[in-house]
Structures are given as C-alpha cells and as structure tokens.
Amino acid sequence: MRFLGVFLLALAGLAASYLAVVRLVDARAALGDPLKPRLFPTVVINSRTEKMRLFQTCRQAGEIPGLVLGSSRAMKLKPADLDRDTGLRFFNFAVDSACGEDYLAIYRWAVAQGARPKLLLLGLDIEALHDNDTLDERLEQNGPLLAALGADGPAPPRGWQSLVRKLGRWKATLTLDYWRDTRRAVNAWMHAPPTERIFSRLEPDSYLRYPKWEWERAAGRFDLAQRIEASCPEYIERFAGMRSLSPRRKVLLEKLISEARTRGTEVTIYISTLHPVVAQRLEQKTQYHDLLLATRQYLADLKARYGIAGFDFSAPEQFGGSLTGWYDGAHLDESNLTLLQARLLGGRP
Amino acid sequence: MLFNSNIFLFLFLPVVFGLFWVLRAKAHRYLLLTVSSFIFYGWWNWKFCFLLLLSSLTSYGTAILIERAAAPARKRFWLGCTVSLDLALLGFFKYYNFFAASVRTFAPGTALPVLEIVLPIGISFYTFHTISYVVDVYAGRVRAAYSLFEYFTYVSLFSQLVAGPIVRFRQIERDLEHIDGSPQEKHMALGVGFFVVGLIKKVIVADGIASYSDPLIASYATLNMGGAWMAALGYTFQIYFDFSGYSDMAVGLGYLFGIHIPQNFDQPYQAAGPRDFWRRWHISLSSWLRDYLYIPLGGNRYGGFRTCLNLAITMLLGGLWHGANWTFVVWGGYHGVLLMVERLAGDRLAVVPLWARRAVTFVLVVISWVLFRSANLGMAWVWLQRMAGIGNGTTGAGGNLVAWVTVLLIFVNLVPDTWHWRWGTSRRWAVVYAVCFLIAYLHMNSRTSPFLYYQF
Numbered sequence: 033m034r035f036l037g038v039f040l041l042a043l044a045g046l047a048a049s050y051l052a053v054v055r056l057v058d059a060r061a062a063l064g065d066p067l068k069p070r071l072f073p074t075v076v077i078n079s080r081t082e083k084m085r086l087f088q089t090c091r092q093a094g095e096i097p098g099l100v101l102g103s104s105r106a107m108k109l110k111p112a113d114l115d116r117d118t119g120l121r122f123f124n125f126a127v128d129s130a131c132g133e134d135y136l137a138i139y140r141w142a143v144a145q146g147a148r149p150k151l152l153l154l155g156l157d158i159e160a161l162h163d164n165d166t167l168d169e170r171l172e173q174n175g176p177l178l179a180a181l182g183a184d185g186p187a188p189p190r191g192w193q194s195l196v197r198k199l200g201r202w203k204a205t206l207t208l209d210y211w212r213d214t215r216r217a218v219n220a221w222m223h224a225p226p227t228e229r230i231f232s233r234l235e236p237d238s239y240l241r242y243p244k245w246e247w248e249r250a251a252g253r254f255d256l257a258q259r260i261e262a263s264c265p266e267y268i269e270r271f272a273g274m275r276s277l278s279p280r281r282k283v284l285l286e287k288l289i290s291e292a293r294t295r296g297t298e299v300t301i302y303i304s305t306l307h308p309v310v311a312q313r314l315e316q317k318t319q320y321h322d323l324l325l326a327t328r329q330y331l332a333d334l335k336a337r338y339g340i341a342g343f344d345f346s347a348p349e350q351f352g353g354s355l356t357g358w359y360d361g362a363h364l365d366e367s368n369l370t371l372l373q374a375r376l377l378g379g380r381p
Numbered sequence: 382m383l384f385n386s387n388i389f390l391f392l393f394l395p396v397v398f399g400l401f402w403v404l405r406a407k408a409h410r411y412l413l414l415t416v417s418s419f420i421f422y423g424w425w426n427w428k429f430c431f432l433l434l435l436s437s438l439t440s441y442g443t444a445i446l447i448e449r450a451a452a453p454a455r456k457r458f459w460l461g462c463t464v465s466l467d468l469a470l471l472g473f474f475k476y477y478n479f480f481a482a483s484v485r486t487f488a489p490g491t492a493l494p495v496l497e498i499v500l501p502i503g504i505s506f507y508t509f510h511t512i513s514y515v516v517d518v519y520a521g522r523v524r525a526a527y528s529l530f531e532y533f534t535y536v537s538l539f540s541q542l543v544a545g546p547i548v549r550f551r552q553i554e555r556d557l558e559h560i561d562g563s564p565q566e567k568h569m570a571l572g573v574g575f576f577v578v579g580l581i582k583k584v585i586v587a588d589g590i591a592s593y594s595d596p597l598i599a600s601y602a603t604l605n606m607g608g609a610w611m612a613a614l615g616y617t618f619q620i621y622f623d624f625s626g627y628s629d630m631a632v633g634l635g636y637l638f639g640i641h642i643p644q645n646f647d648q649p650y651q652a653a654g655p656r657d658f659w660r661r662w663h664i665s666l667s668s669w670l671r672d673y674l675y676i677p678l679g680g681n682r683y684g685g686f687r688t689c690l691n692l693a694i695t696m697l698l699g700g701l702w703h704g705a706n707w708t709f710v711v712w713g714g715y716h717g718v719l720l721m722v723e724r725l726a727g728d729r730l731a732v733v734p735l736w737a738r739r740a741v742t743f744v745l746v747v748i749s750w751v752l753f754r755s756a757n758l759g760m761a762w763v764w765l766q767r768m769a770g771i772g773n774g775t776t777g778a779g780g781n782l783v784a785w786v787t788v789l790l791i792f793v794n795l796v797p798d799t800w801h802w803r804w805g806t807s808r809r810w811a812v813v814y815a816v817c818f819l820i821a822y823l824h825m826n827s828r829t830s831p832f833l834y835y836q837f
Contacts, residue, residue, distance in 0.1 A: 035570045035573070038808040038812065039573050040815075042816075043818060046819050206823060206826045207827040208827045209827060211823055
C-alpha cells in the first residue's frame with residue numbers, strides 16, 4: 033500500500049498547490065472577498081464584484097444620485113452621457129444576467145454604502161422574472177449582496193450544506209478553463225494583452241467597453257450577422273422552461289420600487305431590447321411572445337400602482353433604433369443606446 | 382455511475398476500496414463487492430437491479446443443476462432454459478421495438494405495438510457473462526460456483542459490469558478463489574497506472590477529438606471529401622481511445638481489488654487484415670463470439686461454404702449485439718464479408734507487403750466506423766458518398782481536427798498498447814501518475830461524457 037500512499041499524498045499536494053495558485057490569482061474574482069483589491073487582474077469579469085469595488089471608489093469622489101440597474105443589456109448606458117443629460121452623477125450598476133433579486137440586492141447594498149439615489153433607471157429583461165427562481169451563482173457567491181438581500185434571499189446554508197457549497201466552489205476551479213483563465217491572468221499581470229484579445233473592460237466610471245469588438249469593427253472584421261446568429265441559442269436557452277413571470281421575483285422588484293419611492297427616488301423602468309432576429313427565433317422556440325405581453329401588462333400595472341415611468345423598448349423601432357447598431361443579438365451599440373437614452377430621459381414625467 | 386464522475390472517484394471507489402482491504406474474510410469481500418456493484422449499477426436506475434438479479438440467480442441455480450444432473454439430456458434442458466431466459470430478456474429489452482418497427486416497415490399490415498422500453502445499461506455484457514458461464518459449466522470447462530456471492534461478484538463486478546470486457550468465469554475464477562489475499566504493491570501500482578492512463582485516453586484524447594469531429598459529423602451532408610474523411614478518422618480514433626480507455630480503467634480497478642481483468646485491445650489499428658483486426662479489437666467480444674457462436678455453428682470444419690456462412694452469421698449477430706439498428710447489422714455484415722474475402726484469398730495476400738496490408742485494413746476499418754457511427758443507413762450512405770467525392774459539400778475539417786488525426790495516426794502506429802508497456806512501479810512513478818491524474822481530472826471536470834460503449 034506504500035505506492036498508493038505516495039500516489040495519494042502526491043495527488044493531495046498537487047491539488048493543494050493548484051488550488052493555492054488559483055486562489056492567489058483568482059482570475060474570475062470568485063474566491064476571495066469581492067471588495068478587497070487583488071494582485072492579479074480579472075480576466076473573466078465578475079461584474080457584480082467589480083462594480084461593487086468601483087462603486088466604493090466612485091463614492092469617495094462624492095454623491096452618486098443616479099443609478100442604473102439591469103443586466104449586461106443595460107451595461108452600455110454611459111454614465112457620462114447620463115450625467116450630461118440629467119445633471120446627476122450616475123453610476124451604472126447593471127450586472128451580467130441580473131434578475132429580480134439582483135436589482136434589489138444591489139440597490140440595498142448601494143444604499144447601505146451611503147448612496148441616496150434620486151433617479152433609478154432599470155433595464156428590465158423579460159427573463160429577469162424567469163419563474164425558475166434560480167439564483168445566479170455569481171450572486172450566490174457574493175456574501176455582501178446576499179447579506180443585503182437578507183430575508184428576501186435564500187436561507188444561508190448551514191452545517192453540511194455550507195461545507196458542500198464551499199467545496200463545490202473550489203471544485204469548480206478544477207477545470208481546464210479555470211486553469212487557462214489563471215494563466216491568462218498571470219500573463220496579463222506580466223504584460224498587458226493586446227486590445228483585440230480583451231473581450232470586456234469596465235472604465236473607472238462603471239462604463240462597459242468591448243475592446244475586442246470595437247477593434248474588430250475598426251478593422252472591418254466584425255461580422256454582426258454571425259454574432260446575432262450565435263446569440264440565438266443562448267437566448268433560447270435562457271427562455272427555456274419559462275412559462276410565466278415569477279411571482280416571487282415580481283415581489284422583489286416591487287420591494288425595490290417601494291423602498292426607492294420611500295426614499296424619494298424617482299424610478300424609471302424600460303423593457304430591454306432584443307434584436308428582431310433573436311426575438312423572432314424566440315417566438316418560434318419559446319413562450320417569448322406571451323411573456324413579452326405579460327411583461328408589458330405588468331409594467332403598465334406597475335406604472336399605475338406606483339406612479340413610476342415605464343417604457344417598452346423590447347424592439348428597436350420603439351425608440352427609433354436601427355437593426356445594425358448592435359454588438360450581437362441582445363446588446364445595443366453606442367448609436368442605438370444614444371437613441372434609447374434620449375427617448376428614456378425625454379419621456380420621463 | 383460513470384468511472385469519470387466525481388461520485389465514483391471521490392466517494393464510491395475510496396469507500397469500497399477501503400472497506401475491501403479492511404475486511405479479511407472471503408465471504409465478506411464477496412458480499413461487499415456484490416452490494417457495491419449493485420449500488421454502482423442501481424445508480425442509473427435501481428429497478429434494473431432486479432433484472433440483473435434475476436439473470437444472475439437463474440444462471441447460478443441452473444449451473445448447479447447442470448453440474449448435478451447425471452443425464453446429458455437433463456443438462457441440455459437446464460442449459461436451454463437459462464440461455465433462453467437470458468436471450469429472451471435481452472431480446473425483449475434491446476430488440477423488441479427494433480423488431481416491431483422492422484416488421485411494420487416490411488409488412489405494414491402487421492400491427493406490432495411499439496412499447497416504451499428503457500434499455501437497461503450493460504444488459505448485453507452481463508447476459509454474455511452469464512451465458513458463457515453456464516455453457517462452460519455444461520461443457521465441463523469450469524465447475525459451478527456454489528458460493529452465491531462469489532458468483533454475484535463475477536457477474537456484477539462494477540469494474541466490468543456495464544461495458545466489459547466480457548470476462549469469463551474461468552478467467553477470474555482463481556482470483557475470486559483467492560480474494561482474501563493481502564494487497565500486493567505491484568498490483569496497486571498497475572491498478573493506479575492502468576486507471577490513470579485509461580482516464581487520460583477517455584477524457585483527454587477521446588473527448589478531445591470528439592469535440593472537433595462531432596460537429597463535423599452532425600453536418601455530414603454538407604461535408605466535402607476531405608471533411609468526410611476527417612470526420613470518419615476522428616470517430617475512428619474517438620471510439621478506440623474511448624473504449625480502450627474504459628477497458629484500461631476496468632483493468633486498473635480489477636488490479637486494485639486483486640482481480641486480473643483480461644486484455645481487450647492489442648493495437649487494433651496495426652492489424653494486417655480483417656481477421657487480425659478482430660484478434661486485436663474488443664478481444665473479449667470477438668473471442669466470445671468465436672467460442673460460443675462461430676465454433677458451435679461448425680466454425681471452419683465443414684468446408685468453404687459453411688465457413689463463410691458461419692462467419693456471416695457470427696458477424697451479423699455480432700453487429701446486432703451492439704445495438705438494435707440496421708446500421709449495426711450492416712456493419713457486422715460488412716466485417717463478415719471482409720473476413721470471407723480474406724479467407725477466400727488465402728495465402729495469396731501474403732505477397733502483399735505488410736505496410737500495404739496494414740494500410741488497406743485501416744482504411745476498410747475506417748469505412749466500417751461510418752456505418753457504426755451513423756444514426757441510420759441513409760446517413761451512412763450520404764457520408765460514404767461524401768468520402769467518395771460524390772456530392773457538392775463544402776464543409777471541410779478544421780486545422781485542430783487534422784492535427785489530432787495526424788498525431789493519433791502516428792501514435793497508434795508507433796506506441797505499443799498499454800498491455801505492452803513496462804509499467805513503472807516505483808514510488809517515483811506514483812508521483813508521475815498523480816500529475817497525470819490531476820491533468821486528466823482538469824479535463825474531466827470540464828465536461829462529463831459517458832463512455833461510447835455504455836449504449837451497447
């Protein structure tokens with residue numbers, strides 16, 4: 033059994049070394065305290081943790097009375113443009129794949145940091161109210177946001193559950209992709225990667241850039257049709273199994289509106305946009321059509337009950353947008369966003 | 382439960398392994414291996430444990446009855462009973478719907494209902510285990526096992542239960558008799574070595590090349606000639622590394638419990654003819670078909686025509702054993718024809734240089750995998766047409782697949798089979814295996830894919 037003993041000991045040592053490196057580099061910003069500065073750059077942006085850190089930095093420079101919430105589809109709303117158009121200093125707190133609970137958690141966390149928003153813009157994705165009620169793992173792993181959610185979030189895991197969850201988080205790092213990301217982070221730390229290799233980057237004011245796509249566009253290598261086509265399966269997957277708007281997530285969204293209104297915050301919600309090609313494909317493969325109608329109805333209901341401003345921008349023609357001003361089938365480019373923003377801010381009461 | 386799953390690697394295997402070596406008594410070890418194997422099997426669907434139990438109990442009981450029976454007719458009766466039951470179970474669960482659908486196609490007026498039958502995993506393998514056992518008892522090649530759990534250990538041993546190798550009782554009888562022995566350092570080293578190399582073959586090589594060849598195969602109709610060949614070659618290597626990887630892992634697991642699982646592959650892509658190929662590919666199946674089907678049919682003892690007929694029957698049934706689909710029947714028939722042609726050609730092939738025989742055999746085998754991989758005969762036909770340059774497909778293979786195929790082509794021709802390796806058993810090698818395991822695990826944890834032969 034000595035051979036086996038050496039094998040297991042070596043394996044344990046190797047695994048421990050691997051995990052130590054992965055933890056130190058933390059290439060996806062998923063393992064340590066999200067608010068502590070890290071030595072190595074993040075190569076797969078965890079927008080929740082990145083934006084929390086940026087928010088704290090921005091707060092030091094003064095009040096932030098304007099807040100954007102939403103998913104990656106709202107992440108390109110430019111704080112500088114919003115500042116200019118509203119006269120309020122804005123922070124874009126939209127995060128990837130945000131759902132009802134993310135909006136509330138982020139809002140509460142921002143308020144707990146001392147923010148007193150006067151204007152809240154929320155880009156509402158239909159699937160943010162998915163009735164599967166599954167928490168995004170990046171929220172699940174974010175202690176401060178979960179704490180902000182409090183009793184409105186999942187019960188904190190105890191005992192074995194907690195241990196299994198922690199082990200699961202470490203186990204998730206034992207993949208080839210994670211190792212590649214770790215290597216990329218170390219490489220990026222040693223010498224900055226060329227622009228065409230950086231997929232996304234957050235500016236200090238929370239504005240999202242897509243350096244790779246911007247570079248491809250400038251070089252004439254950007255194939256929008258192919259990007260839109262590639263978006264279809266992803267969004268079909270997102271809408272898969274969604275039959276109705278989640279009552280639980282609706283409650284969370286309404287809590288956000290109530291809490292904001294109580295603090296005197298003006299709330300504006302718009303249904304976010306999908307490219308007509310993606311929307312058409314979703315209509316064929318999912319309940320998208322019915323869900324869009326339900327979301328429109330729900331937004332009208334929210335407007336009536338809470339006196340908020342609401343817009344249906346589910347299709348680009350609703351804000352005068354084009355079919356070419358896109359990065360893919362769900363993400364508007366700057367030209368379309370300028371139009372959307374103008375309609376959004378111009379249409380407020 | 383898959384060998385390449387966390388539950389197996391980090392819970393099932395360590396617990397069973399630890400308990401096995403803590404327990405000393407033979408009976409306890411039999412019981413442990415039986416119970417754990419049923420847990421392993423029931424992990425997919427516990428209901429099928431009853432089927433395995435029925436098949437095992439029947440063959441266990443009838444083997445004893447065969448041995449005790451004095452009259453040959455009585456022996457034959459019990460043999461007939463158990464083989465019939467085994468084949469009836471296999472026939473119903475695996476082939477009933479295929480039969481019903483085929484009858485509907487050829488005789489539309491006949492209304493045989495198509496049933497919702499879930500194929501019990503591994504049924505083809507353990508059915509062959511039990512049949513070979515009772516036939517061997519009948520023929521006097523082995524004595525019937527009187528220890529129920531010893532027999533259950535043989536039939537249900539988790540290392541070879543669901544995808545082979547098809548182990549015969551006599552091949553591991555001695556190990557089972559001495560299962561109460563102490564652990565041997567060399568066995569542990571071989572066990573870890575075989576298991577780790579098998580895991581690498583599966584999760585790095587087979588799954589790696591499949592990630593490039595599968596998308597190509599999915600668009601078989603639009604492939605150009607090069608793309609069609611690359612897709613076929615990709616699958617050729619995928620199935621080899623997948624199945625031989627599984628077999629290596631089974632062998633490794635066997636060693637960890639002191640059981641010698643027989644060799645299942647021996648550099649099949651270096652074969653110098655169809656017959657040579659079947660001596661090297663899935664050896665446990667081909668030798669089973671030879672010993673329990675081809676030879677009882679008469680083998681080559683009754684002249685050229687009967688030999689060819691026996692070959693055809695054996696290979697057609699061998700093809701059908703793989704699955705209830707006409708593609709497998711045609712695949713088996715194709716190999717049957719190759720074997721017949723080789724037999725008819727006789728010594729005349731000896732004048733062809735070895736490298737040429739190897740190359741031709743390899744190409745013929747690659748073509749056969751197209752039949753094997755295709756979802757139906759229509760797909761196989763179109764794919765083969767694309768390989769022949771017929772059609773106006775434009776999809777070609779990417780550089781990654783070409784690189785994989787090139788490397789593996791060199792590998793299978795130059796690197797000896799794992800059974801011919803001089804396995805390191807020193808502690809330094811334990812560290813090497815640990816590094817290899819970690820690398821394989823990083824690949825494995827990125828995606829979970831079942832072994833190809835689980836479907837058979």
